[in-house]
Amino acid sequence: MKSIKPGRGPSAMNTIGSIVAAIFGVFWTLGAFRIGSPMPLPLFGVIFIVIAIIQAIYNYKNATGKDRMSLYDITDPEEESDPLDKYLKNNSTGSNNYEDIGIKPDIDVIYCPYCGSKTKEEFAYCPRCGKKINDI
Template sequence: MKSIKPGRGPSAMGAMGSIIAVIFGIFWTIAAASMGAPFFFPLFGVLFIIMGIVQAVYNFKNATGEHRFSEFDIVDGAEEPDPLERRFHSEGPESSAYRFCPYCGARLGAEFEFCGKCGRRLPDDQ
């Protein structure tokens, strides 16, 4: 089964963009402080640096992690497991009595052909 998987490329680009934002924030802070601007101008640069560091760490971990999250790559289930599979499809004794709509996530009986919540036709492979 194909599923949406995290994109290493977009996450790596996000990490690089965040590093550029941190560099911009450093220059902004230095320039604003050296010009004697009001306190909120350098503060804006510091805020930019903090946000850039947080985003760079998140995107770098997303680009290099085993179970990444993104909406860009579509891979085969055998290649990489779906991180949401563990949450929504338990392997308990009652798991065969119901299934979930892939469009809206509604819990449905195993015999349903259409979703009772969104009305869309359910795929036959579930």
């Protein structure tokens, strides 16, 4: 099944943005302590820093790692595996094999625009997610 993954370029840019956000959080926290503001303002800065660091790590992993979480780029499993596949293998029919539902590999195959599952052109609804696909 095709996976949709974040591009390496946008992930790298988000990493840089997260680092800038963490630096802003440091300045915010130091400034709030320096002026003697009430505790919620410096605490907000600390929370801001923690969230920015988590985002920076996530985006760096997506920019540099081979196994990345699915979001934007459409890839084949032969190109890059999807780390969530082990949790999402079963479709709604309870089968992992598309031939069991009448779809031959790479013959008359289109992909559902909602879930990316293989379907046939004559199918009105996706066999995996059940959404109507022929109106697109």
